[in-house]
Amino acid sequence: MNQTDSVSERTITKVWSAKLNRISSGHSNSLILEPGHWAEYDPFLFLAEDWFQRGSFDVHPHRGIETVTYVMEGKLEHYDNKTGDKDELLPGDAQWMTAGRGVIHKEDPAEGETVHSLQLWVNLPSTEKMTDPRYQNLRSANMPVRTEDGVSVVIFSGSSGGVQSNTQNIVPVTMVDIQLQPGASLKQDLPGSYNGFFFVLQGEGTFGREKTKGVERQVLWLGASEAGQPSEVSVTAVSHLRVLLYAGEPVREPVAARGPFVMNTEEQIWQAYQDYSNGKFV
Numbered sequence: 001m002n003q004t005d006s007v008s009e010r011t012i013t014k015v016w017s018a019k020l021n022r023i024s025s026g027h028s029n030s031l032i033l034e035p036g037h038w039a040e041y042d043p044f045l046f047l048a049e050d051w052f053q054r055g056s057f058d059v060h061p062h063r064g065i066e067t068v069t070y071v072m073e074g075k076l077e078h079y080d081n082k083t084g085d086k087d088e089l090l091p092g093d094a095q096w097m098t099a100g101r102g103v104i105h106k107e108d109p110a111e112g113e114t115v116h117s118l119q120l121w122v123n124l125p126s127t128e129k130m131t132d133p134r135y136q137n138l139r140s141a142n143m144p145v146r147t148e149d150g151v152s153v154v155i156f157s158g159s160s161g162g163v164q165s166n167t168q169n170i171v172p173v174t175m176v177d178i179q180l181q182p183g184a185s186l187k188q189d190l191p192g193s194y195n196g197f198f199f200v201l202q203g204e205g206t207f208g209r210e211k212t213k214g215v216e217r218q219v220l221w222l223g224a225s226e227a228g229q230p231s232e233v234s235v236t237a238v239s240h241l242r243v244l245l246y247a248g249e250p251v252r253e254p255v256a257a258r259g260p261f262v263m264n265t266e267e268q269i270w271q272a273y274q275d276y277s278n279g280k281f282v
């Protein structure tokens with residue numbers, strides 16, 4: 001029997017909940033993907049959920065990564081040294097920032113607002129770590145939506161059921177925000193090489209081939225599939241379900257990470273600090 005055209009159904013290999021940390025009176029966070037699991041989470045470096053007020057983060061640099069900030073609640077102001085402009089992200093908006101060789105930026109809630117956001121760090125391969133910085137503001141109203149009976153999938157990156165987003169990727173990433181009515185099901189297609197996970201924002205559902213249960217605030221990690229082959233993962237809502245799926249092509253390179261910089265070697269990290277303090281990020 002020829003298996004080359006078969007679509008493998010992903011399982012869920014791990015389920016967990018992140019604990020909530022109080023950083024200050026105006027800032028709490030949760031490390032949904034903790035840093036340090038470089039090979040396991042590849043190409044993702046970490047995912048942080050934050051609830052924060054103005055002044056929680058100061059101006060800071062990045063190099064060697066992309067950050068994907070998704071605003072759940074509140075108005076988030078963004079300033080960077082490239083455009084010199086202030087952008088605003090509203091609930092449902094995302095910003096895909098390619099730090100590449102270097103950006104200096106600040107992410108600050110509007111006065112009096114508490115922002116609830118998710119920030120994912122995506123690794124860049126050695127050949128692209130020093131690429132030109134780029135910002136893509138992904139407004140919820142402009143994102144393509146896959147709609148089926150009881151199913152709505154907002155596609156921030158990659159594709160779902162043949163509906164494709166225009167978001168430019170260096171490392172290919174699928175990011176979709178899925179809403180299902182109770183009893184509705186979705187099959188999300190993914191390249192077999194991708195690593196990925198669900199993060200449940202609201203409700204309860206079953207996930208993957210074994211129909212693993214997942215509830216609000218849980219992470220469900222996808223089992224591996226075969227590179228070069230198509231795969232899919234199924235989701236069924238028990239109650240009204242809102243869940244994010246992030247999946248991406250692994251980079252498979254050594255990771256040297258310190259503070260806001262993620263490179264391949266310690267020497268490159270040292271160089272990043274040197275370049276930043278010598279004003280080479282502007």
Ligand code: FE2
Pocket residue numbers: 060062067105107
């Ligand atoms: Fe940042």
